[in-house]
Amino acid sequence: MAPLIYTDDAADERLDDFRNLTTADRRPDRPGGRGFVIAEGTVVVRRLIESRYSLRALLGVERRFAELADDLADVTVPAYVTSADVMSEVVGFHLNRGVLAVADRAPQPSPETILGHARVLAVLEGVGDHENLGALFRNAAALGVDGVLLGPGCADPLYRRSVRVSMGHVLRVPFARLDDWPGALAGLRAHGFRVAALTPRADAVDLTKLPSEAPHERVALMLGSEGHGLSDEALAAADLAVRIPMASGVDSLNIATAAAVAFYEVTRRG
Amino acid sequence: MAPLIYTDDAADERLDDFRNLTTADRRPDRPGGRGFVIAEGTVVVRRLIESRYSLRALLGVERRFAELADDLADVTVPAYVTSADVMSEVVGFHLNRGVLAVADRAPQPSPETILGHARVLAVLEGVGDHENLGALFRNAAALGVDGVLLGPGCADPLYRRSVRVSMGHVLRVPFARLDDWPGALAGLRAHGFRVAALTPRADAVDLTKLPSEAPHERVALMLGSEGHGLSDEALAAADLAVRIPMASGVDSLNIATAAAVAFYEVTRRG
Structure with a gap:
């Protein structure tokens, strides 16, 4: 089960993967871009967990992690639990789906x-x-x-x-x-x-x-x-x-x- | 041809049909709602002109009226010409399609x-x-x-x-x-x-x-x-x-x- 880590500090450095998402999801060769694969909402987060992309971390409100409990059973990366307000502050915009997951890209098949x-x-x-x-x-x-x-x-x-x-x-x-x-x-x-x-x-x-x-x-x-x-x-x-x-x-x-x-x-x- | 009327005054009362569009397009029984039929962009404005709904007025930047010249040949309601900035101020948000038309609703067929x-x-x-x-x-x-x-x-x-x-x-x-x-x-x-x-x-x-x-x-x-x-x-x-x-x-x-x-x-x- 993914360890649930509670934080209410938007400046928490452990949340840096989720910071300023509108630029972080750009390709690594663009300014601020880190090329992460980012999933929003329980349905898509579930698919990212099941995918071949290597999960880095999750961020969400408590209720969403409850919904994802079964899916997180074999997940070992940290799951950061916080409020909707802190999430908005970290990602840089209001996000109404309540949970995010970030993964690294992987080479595509030929x-x-x-x-x-x-x-x-x-x-x-x-x-x-x-x-x-x-x-x-x-x-x-x-x-x-x-x-x-x-x-x-x-x-x-x-x-x-x-x-x-x-x-x-x-x-x-x-x-x-x-x-x-x-x-x-x-x-x-x-x-x-x-x-x-x-x-x-x-x-x-x-x-x-x-x-x-x-x-x-x-x-x-x-x-x-x-x-x-x-x-x-x-x-x-x-x-x-x-x-x-x-x-x-x-x-x-x-x-x-x-x-x-x-x-x-x-x-x-x- | 619709008469082109130039104005650069966002407070111009002749533009009231276009004011605060996010509420004006609501049904007449809702607060601020006038139940107009509103078309945005040349393609949709063209369809509104061709439709059975009775046109009240148009508002747009000069370039869009040039594109619509043929469609406006038989139109007699006023076409207000202004800048993109004045348009934004009137309608209450940034509108990137450059032209609007407003019509009255009509009874639907049974x-x-x-x-x-x-x-x-x-x-x-x-x-x-x-x-x-x-x-x-x-x-x-x-x-x-x-x-x-x-x-x-x-x-x-x-x-x-x-x-x-x-x-x-x-x-x-x-x-x-x-x-x-x-x-x-x-x-x-x-x-x-x-x-x-x-x-x-x-x-x-x-x-x-x-x-x-x-x-x-x-x-x-x-x-x-x-x-x-x-x-x-x-x-x-x-x-x-x-x-x-x-x-x-x-x-x-x-x-x-x-x-x-x-x-x-x-x-x-x-």
């Missing part, structure tokens, strides 16, 4: 490792919004997508806001960055993946036809940013382009929502 | 009017979160749902945040409140609708089987709140229960995302 084990993958280009990226991971986890490959221009899935919006699923769904873009798509093809690009273009195949157009065991769904969509290079490197049948006069769906619909179409075939 | 013309409907219970409700309307518009019926506990679709998150589609997709709950569901059935309740319950039919389980022309998809789902009464009044096939160990999708997946399954049959 793209090859991920695609060796996957049937359905998401491949992203230019998804730079942390909340959209987090929501997309949540949807990937719910609908059975086996991994996410990040092309250029994608945000950091381990940034605090992505972690929160994903409900902690960025800590579970394997992901890796692709350095060679769009060259890496040929590598996917060599592993038996059919690369389907999701786009609103009128000449794309209706998504409902994807199972007949790509009756492959393995499918990689490629998605671009909400604003600009996929680059011409990425579209040209795909095996086919698919579109969600959309009512006329309506702008496209939010990227994470469009991803959910496409994930559903592909994974439900299993 | 449920009977909506279901007389619809093939696919969404029926909601307890969707009390304004952003989830707005996102759901956006998804309904994109995927071709013909109307939304609001059971008990649903938020106000015309609240400012719902309007914004919906990208203005709450101004286009017809909606009505159902007073008799869940009794009104029998009325849907009398109009030839098959009422399918979306639920995570394990004994529900897989959503992919809905087309064969309910080969009806008209389908009403019933959705509950993200937290509590549908009430037992609502589930009992449905014709069948359907569930999105979900990976084990994952909490349910966000309500608007789950709705999008279900809308896709139902509307793509058309």
Whole structure:
């Protein structure tokens, strides 16, 4: 059981991992950034405890630790117990979820490792919004997508806001960055993946036809940013382009929502 | 063309429709509430201009009115032009979209009017979160749902945040409140609708089987709140229960995302 350590001193140096969170969760190469993985709220803290990331410490109000008692049974890092006010003072803003956990980053698997084990993958280009990226991971986890490959221009899935919006699923769904873009798509093809690009273009195949157009065991769904969509290079490197049948006069769906619909179409075939 | 009226006085009484927006967009029966319909940003302002709601005035920076020039061609209400700073001072918070429009509410159609013309409907219970409700309307518009019926506990679709998150589609997709709950569901059935309740319950039919389980022309998809789902009464009044096939160990999708997946399954049959 994690040792519960009571403190009511916001200046307590043992709480430094949690200090000024809005800068501490930045990458280590940014000013003030320490690149920690930060979980907020009992649901996400639980996922961080279960994850492969190495826990450093927890900070929360007593009631939240009571809720987490079972999850903390095998945890040995300190759990600092304090008031909501002291928590706010330490982290630098009001935090209404009552509990935080901090972990160190860990090396990500290689793209090859991920695609060796996957049937359905998401491949992203230019998804730079942390909340959209987090929501997309949540949807990937719910609908059975086996991994996410990040092309250029994608945000950091381990940034605090992505972690929160994903409900902690960025800590579970394997992901890796692709350095060679769009060259890496040929590598996917060599592993038996059919690369389907999701786009609103009128000449794309209706998504409902994807199972007949790509009756492959393995499918990689490629998605671009909400604003600009996929680059011409990425579209040209795909095996086919698919579109969600959309009512006329309506702008496209939010990227994470469009991803959910496409994930559903592909994974439900299993 | 709307007359452009320049002002740099935040106390200008002609701007009163835009004053303290966080209270002004409340229902008229709440303190400070005037129940206006408020659109923020060029995309949503455009939709408000095109809507059946009667425009009162616009307020924005010059650049945004230039973008809206075509849309304002037939508009006769005043368009107040000012600086971003004066706008912030008037509305009471920093607004980064640069243009606002205010309209009066209008009576909503009756449920009977909506279901007389619809093939696919969404029926909601307890969707009390304004952003989830707005996102759901956006998804309904994109995927071709013909109307939304609001059971008990649903938020106000015309609240400012719902309007914004919906990208203005709450101004286009017809909606009505159902007073008799869940009794009104029998009325849907009398109009030839098959009422399918979306639920995570394990004994529900897989959503992919809905087309064969309910080969009806008209389908009403019933959705509950993200937290509590549908009430037992609502589930009992449905014709069948359907569930999105979900990976084990994952909490349910966000309500608007789950709705999008279900809308896709139902509307793509058309």
